[in-house]
Amino acid sequence: MSINIARIEAFLFRAEVSEPVKTSFGSIPRRSVLLIRVEDRDGVHGWGEIWCNFPPFSADNKIRLFETVICPAALSGSYVDPADAWHTLTVRTHRWAIQGAEPGPFAACLGGLDLALWDLTARREKKTLRSLLSSGQTSSTVGAYASGLNPDTACETVARCREAGFRAFKVKVAFGAEMDSRVVSTLARDLRPGERLMVDANQGWDLSEARRSVPRLGAFGLEWxxxxxxxxxxxxxxxxxxxxxxxxxxxxxxxxxxxxFATLINNGHHGIVQPDMLKWGGVTGAFAVGRRAVASGRSYCPHWLGSGIGLLAAAQVLSAVGGPGMLEHDVMENPLREALAQPFPRVKDGVFPLPEAPGLGVEPDLKASADWLVTRAEYRASK
Structure with missing residues (x-):
């Protein structure tokens, strides 16, 4: 059955937070979420999310790009399946992305649309997204780790997350050798049996600094x-x-x-492969990269920092890929994360349970999120 898109909606939400997410490249002082809802001519719908967490107002650019360029292109075609749509639209918009010097925003918009079409297709076939993707048995849970920890509040955040059911934690580094060592040594010393610790430099070191920092921090027994x-x-x-x-x-x-990604995996320097499906590739690209990574002996740990829609997408694809890997679960303040993905699964004993409902298994609560809505737009196919 082909996909004929009848209607696309876009919703831009923004929420202020008391504690920004701090990284070596800058801070994220507010949380923005750009959701899209795609409906076919039979009235079946699917949800997607467009990556927009940095810079702080990048969502405003992407929603305009989506409504003026991506939507007209998407609505004008018929597609065999979601992968066909992603490949077709990637080719069609390729020159536009070059001309506008915006390959990243174009890829993010197409990744969000790809996710929505996969969700729609799974709902139409009354399957979970993971079972639609995989011909074999898939797990109903995936391992998860608490992500986004700021170095100055990491100890308090770990305690909160441990109480919430997490058993693995990732803290931000590249804030100076003294602070990095102090934070990592403290967290490593206080780990309980079975718990794991990772660090994220966010591209924060040059080679000479990385030569010093990687062996020093790695000596604390980090996962990566x-x-x-x-x-x-x-x-x-x-x-x-x-x-x-x-x-x-x-x-x-x-x-x-x-x-x-093929080069990254084949070179073997990355033991952990972390594509962000909503920066590039959508479900179509991420599933292919994940399978290749696992087949090559790597761990597949999808990256995500946004709302629950993207989180559930990463979890579903991780389950479908199988093999070693963990789900990145942002735990910093973000009221949009749970409100836009109901019923929101809760981590327990270090694992994230996956819904059994078709597609992603969740729906945004638009009524509860109304106070955070900045912009809503709607586009329809010509009859």
Whole structure:
């Protein structure tokens, strides 16, 4: 059965928070979420999310790009399946992305649309997204870790997350050698049996600083060190750090394209592969990358920092891929995360339970989220 899109809606939400997310590249002082709802001619719908957490107002640009360029292109075609739609629209918008010098925003918009079409298709076939993707048995739970921890409040956040059911935690680093060592040593010392600790430098070190920091922090028995250097640095630099590090290196959230991911996996410097499906590729790209990573002996740990729609998408794809990996679960203040994905699953004993309802298994509570709604737009196919 082909996909014929009849209507697309876009919803931009924004919520102020008391504690910004702090990273080596800057802070995220407010939480923005850009959701899209796609409906076919039979009235079946699906939800998607467009990555927009940084810069703080990047969602405003993306919703205009989506309504003026992506929607007209999407509404004008008929597609065999979601993958066909993503490939077709990627080719169709390729020159536009180059001309506008915006390959990232274009990829994010197409990734969100791809997710919505996969959710729609799974709902239409009355299957969970994970069962639609995988021909084999899929797990109803995935391992999860608490992400986004600020270094200055990490101890308090770990205590809160431990109480909430998490058994693995990732803290931000690259704030200076003294602070990094103090925070990581304190958290590592206080871990309980079975708990794990990771760090994320957010591309915050140059090679000379990474040469010092990676061995020093890795000595604390970390599960991985994430993005020690910028994602686009030469493979020779990643190779050197992989040899220097006593623990695996992680990355992939800032990588785009099948060729780039194939190179990353084949080179073997990343033990943990972390594509962000809503930055590039959608479900179509992430599922392919995840399977390749696991088949090559790597762990697949999808990146996500947004609302519950994107979180559930990452969890469903992780389950479908199978193999080693954990779900990144942002735990910093964000009222939109749960309100926009109901009923919201709760972590228990370190695992995230997946809904049994069709598609993603959740629906945004638009009524409860009305106070955070900034912009809503609607687009319909011509009859």
């Amino acid at each position: 060190i994430e993005e020690p250097i910028p994602a686009d640095r030469p493979q020779s630099e990643w190779a050197e750090l992989a040899l220097l590090s006593p623990v695996p290196l992680a990355g992939g959230e800032n990588v785009m394209g099948y060729d780039a």
